[in-house]
Amino acid sequence: MTLILGISAFYHDSAVALIRDGEVIAAASEERFTRKKHDEAFPMRAMHQCLEMANANAGDLDYVGFYEKPLLKFDRLLETYLAYAPRGYGSFFRAMPSWLQTKLHLPRELRKHLGDDYKRRIVFCEHHESHAASAFFPSPFDEAAILTVDGVGEWATTSWGIGNRNQISLKHEIRFPHSLGLLYSAFTYFCGFRVNSGEYKLMGLAPYGEPRFADLIREHLIELHDDGSYRLNMDYFSYCHKLRMTDGKLERLLGVKRRKPEQKIREVDMDIAASIQRVTEDVVLAMANHIHQQTKLDSLCMAGGVALNCVANGRLLREGPFKNIWVQPAAGDAGGALGVAWLIWHQLLGNSRDANPADAQSGSLLGPITDRDLDLRELRDQGAVMQHLPIQDELDAKVASLLAEENVVGWVQGPMEFGPRSLGSRSILGDPRSDKMQSVMNLKIKYRESFRPFAPSILEEHCGDYFEIPDGTSSSPYMLFTFDVQQHRRKPVDTSVPPGIQRVQQSRSDLPAITHLDYSARVQTVSRSRHPRFHSLLTKFYDKTGCPAVINTSFNVRGEPIVCSAADAYRCFMATEMDALVVGEYLMLKKEQPESARRSSEQYLTQLDPD
Incomplete structure (x- = not known):
């Protein structure tokens, strides 16, 4: 019997997942137990609950996996701060204490939390590898294309590849600062919602507006290429060197001030939401078309925070080239705990995989x-x-x-x-x-x-x-x-009702x-x-x-x-x-x-x- 614990922690939505002989038997986010939304602390309570569900303790674990590579992420942060120096000093100064105290020493931190009973190997995989594994391995497909899209992991913000039986292979990636997830989060911020939790609100607001800014966004903010790749115009975004997503230049382009949190939602906010939602859908559809052309496969698996945009997913299902689409239910960072555990079981240990026609997620219960x-x-x-x-x-x-x-x-x-x-x-x-x-x-x-x-x-x-x-x-x-x-x-409906909530x-x-x-x-x-x-x-x-x-x-x-x-x-x-x-x-x-x-x-x- 092989027992594997996957961990995502220290950044956003800490979670653990437990796999026994290739079957997921428990997974949970730390926030549910601490009652702190998006808790990023080590998921100690979630780990104890999952081990208890398996009638096990840390000493029974054969492998522990972490969902990303912290040194590679630190490399990206340093390069970004240096590229924007001296403008990035404020955010650099605020970020360094947690890195110097915890994140640069993750093996030590993980062993401290796991306790003295665990003395075996800790495996680190790349962030988008964990997303890809969480998307493909529990899917109902023997072979499928894979698309992962989020804010940023170490360097990658978007990646695509192929899953076949018990192996995944990532073929191409888009790198920070060019990020569809961060583009959507920038507009979440601009419309007065909180980044990393308010994206749902922006998506829900979009149908109330008209996408009248969509062409402006395409012309000035994002360059979409024929192969589905894209580049952002970083002149309009400040997340590389400040603790906010946008500043005055985007306000001038859109002709409106950013809405402050808890201010009344304006008609223009609805139109902005509709516009960035439309552009996001177009980019996802373009990427999917290119991936289909390259892979010739009928099925697609998705993960990453952008994969939780159910409106884009629905359009992709209706208009896209893939006959079948499966999205990881915990598509955000929490799902990375599942991904790294499955990656160890299948790819590191070489265990076979027979796809479950109903999927292997157990209803996500x-x-x-x-x-x-x-x-x-x-x-x-x-x-x-x-x-x-x-x-x-x-x-x-x-x-x-x-x-x-x-x-x-x-x-x-x-x-x-x-x-x-x-x-x-x-x-x-x-x-x-x-x-x-x-x-x-x-x-x-x-x-x-x-x-x-x-x-x-x-x-x-x-x-x-x-x-x-x-x-x-x-x-x-x-x-x-x-x-x-x-x-x-x-x-x-009564078309005479004026626009608005x-x-x-x-x-x-x-x-x-x-x-x-x-x-x-x-x-x-x-x-x-x-x-x-x-x-x-x-x-x-x-x-x-x-x-x-x-x-x-x-x-x-x-x-x-x-x-x-x-x-x-x-x-x-x-x-x-x-x-x-x-x-x-x-x-x-x-x-x-x-x-x-x-x-x-x-x-x-x-x-x-x-x-």
């Missing part, structure tokens, strides 16, 4: 499982008043009725998801047929911007009845693609709460094989209402990671206007909970970074 005794203790400690419904059909029928009556329900079941999407284990659920549910859940539950779209989870066997699914695509289990709502389910209130289909302004939705298909517990609930809701879908959004509020434990869930439940909470076999109704629990939960909410 790779985190800790809810524990009945621990859940009960945590809930009672917080004063929860619970109904015990041990018969699953009865519980599901009760929850289905609550949803059908337009109640918002927190839902905690089984293993926690790995990746940024809630997939029916740590979810907040609502009725997608409700005209008011999007605004209610945004403003009263999630405490976030009213324009943010919600995603539907739908029984896989009914997906084609509601959404236009490209030929050859049978499922979207990880909520990583947008599909258009079927024409016969759309409703005409208020358009979110217009009903656009018979599932208005999940239909975005462009008649699209970020769909999760739910099958009995991948997500059996969630499938059971959706089936009961369908039996009751005739609707096979629910709203599914992550179980957290703005500025908070997705909940992990029953205690996390109850605190979030009591701090918001959620109507009910289900943890395992236990149902809690808000109206039955003590006032003291509400007060303590609201105090917790005030401590969160608004993100």
Whole structure:
């Protein structure tokens, strides 16, 4: 038996993944346990949880892998600072302490955290190798093209290659400072959202605007070549030498000042969001076309932060040259922990690989499982008043009725998801047929911007009845693609309504709460094989209402990671206007909970970074 631990840490979204004899048995992000969003510290708690799930300790590990090469990254930082000297001194001065204390001494740091029991080898791979491995090895393909796109690893920002059986080979890369991910993040910053967490907001804002700046971006900011490669005009970006992404020159080009965080969103911000989204999609499509021409393969695997842009993924699926596309559910840095572990198993140790037709990600339900005794203790400690419904059909029928009556329900079941999407284990659920549910859940539950779209989870066997699914695509289990709502389910809208956020209130289909302004939705298909517990609930809701879908959004509020434990869930439940909470076999109704629990939960909410 070979036990391999993969680690991503010290930069963004620290995580660990554990693979035993080529099968992933656990993976989790540190933020879920520390309750610090995007926690970059060594993932000590996540590591202990994953080892506990395997009934193992650090001394049982055969290999430990780290998802990038720190010395190569340090080389890039030094060269960048020297190239921009003396302008880069401020950011250089701020970055050096963490490098000198920790990041330059990662082998020592890793062994310190692993403890004295682990005395074997630590393997380092390049950042985009770990992305590529996380994309291909769990995919359902024996052979596929690979595309990885993010902000930056060591030097690479974009790479492509080929995966074949148990080997990956990267053929070409684009290097820093030319980065599609950083281009998108620069506009995230320009529109007043936080880099590395606000990109979702920019993507959600895009359908409200018109891409009237797209040609300006193509003319002045990015040069796209025939082979899909690109170069940025660095005169307009300051991330190489300052602690901000852009400055006054981009403001002058666009003819508008950067929006400051928490200022009211302007119509021009919507147009800027629409423009950079359009350009990003065009670049991804151009890269995919070139890769297809070079490889002649039917299938594509993707990872890296840009691969979480589900709108671009949806367009690539509809218009691109590949028949099949598989995206790593934890496509960002956290997924690098999975990638390096699989890289060690297949490429370093030479173990064979037979692709699983359903994929080898296990529904991405790779985190800790809810524990009945621990859940009960945590809930009672917080004063929860619970109904015990041990018969699953009865519980599901009760929850289905609550949803059908337009109640918002927190839902905690089984293993926690790995990746940024809630997939029916740590979810907040609502009725997608409700005209008011999007605004209610945004403003009263999630405490976030009213324009943010919600995603539907739908029984896989009914997906084609509601959404236009490209030929050859049978499922979207990880909520990583947008599909258009079927024409016969759309409703005409009042075109006299002026541009702006208020358009979110217009009903656009018979599932208005999940239909975005462009008649699209970020769909999760739910099958009995991948997500059996969630499938059971959706089936009961369908039996009751005739609707096979629910709203599914992550179980957290703005500025908070997705909940992990029953205690996390109850605190979030009591701090918001959620109507009910289900943890395992236990149902809690808000109206039955003590006032003291509400007060303590609201105090917790005030401590969160608004993100």
